[in-house]
Amino acid sequence: MSGKIAYVILGATGNQGSHVVKYLYSCSIKDIYVVTRDVNNPRSKQFEQVMFMGRRDEDVCGVLGFAHKSQVFPGVKVIAGDLENKSSLVEAFKTPMKDNESYKVVVFAMSTPSLASNGYAISAEVEEQSGRIIVEAAEEAKVTHIVYSSVANCDKENRPKYHRSKKNIEDCLKASKNSWTILRPVSFYETWARFSKVKSGCMTGLVKPDVKQQWVSLHDLGASAATVLRKYEQYKARTIDLVADELSGNEMAEKLTQIRKQETFRYSIAWFMRLLLWVAAHDIYEERVTFPEKEGGYKANKQDLLELSKTFSEEEFKRKGLVNFERVVMLNGWHQGPLASSWGIGDYAIYGLGFLGACFATMAYLLPESVWTEIKKRWAFYGLMLLFVLNLLIRVAGLLRKKDK
Ligand SMILES: NC(=O)c1ccc[n+]([C@@H]2O[C@H](COP(=O)([O-])OP(=O)(O)OC[C@H]3O[C@@H](n4cnc5c(N)ncnc54)[C@H](OP(=O)(O)O)[C@@H]3O)[C@@H](O)[C@H]2O)c1
Structure with a gap:
């Protein structure tokens, strides 16, 4: 049996999966199968053409030094599969073997609490159920290895609801016959950048100014997953924390002041958003506000990603160091030019x-x-x-x- 590997990526039209594909592709890997519920929807069609929605790819390449500078990903195959339907996932996992029966199938899996059957309402129970389906389908399809993206320290006490569901999925994966690796990211910088605006002289966040939080970029998640997927044998039965930075809002504002030199930034709490979450989405409020403020946040191990990133330079996506706050500022174009005026x-x-x-x-x-x-x-x-x-x-x-x- 040849050692040819096909990579099946779940959640590839979303934040995590799209970055995994991008980084795999940058390693000149073309045997990539991306799973979506609907192969005909515009997001899936768009998949083969545009990644990193909202950012021009040259900007991303400039900051991160990608070898693959195109926005087009010819050869990536889009296949149907539903995280809530086991037989469809078994089929999806077996698809590469139909193309070439000597393929070994290595899977990137993520789970999300907002699934279609739930009317996109967020539910930890629904997430856990879909996680079990992924694990069972992988077992049934006899995939070679599965890399599951969970969340840091989800097995510790007093974790928010959507961390406990991931802990239960981890347990299910570990108890299965699958060969596995678990990646455990902390908060994504990109989520913060989307919801907390950086404007002239000010930046906002959900938590109090002095509360330190751990951060990682989807780029480092993508680079880590691509590395582990390719060298899965080295990472069998390992749990790897993904954290690049530990910064409070005040520290972020200080760094931005240093970067922009002419302008002083202050950090303030996004009270309106905080109130909105407290009223309308209390579970998310607990995860995003109570957890960092009262429970001390993720407390993930910083060494794991540092160690793993040493092997990044061997890949096609050559870059030194992790995507830290300074790089996030550059990726968002906040380091130069005028910023939107702050609240008037x-x-x-x-x-x-x-x-x-x-x-x-x-x-x-x-x-x-x-x-x-x-x-x-x-x-x-x-x-x-x-x-x-x-x-x-x-x-x-x-x-x-x-x-x-
Ligand atoms: N934001 C953070 O700071 C952070 C940090 C750590 C962990 N997380 C975790 O990350 C997860 C979300 O990841 P993400 O942001 O990458 O998700 P996302 O951008 O919301 O994308 C969700 C993906 O899941 C797919 N999907 C949804 N329902 C599906 C179904 N029934 N069958 C098959 N595919 C389905 C979607 O594909 P189609 O629509 O194409 O089918 C889409 O690609 C959550 O569990 C969250 O807890 C988030």
């Missing part, structure tokens, strides 16, 4: 007036008709409403002007 009076006014509007609506609902009629007679009520409408018009005009430019 207009932003405060619009949210303030929105809040007042909500108060009025609540009052209209709760107060007796007679009292509410009295309020409506006051000029302040109409004055506020007029300001609110004016503010909205100004902001819409601003947006249209920006679009014209």
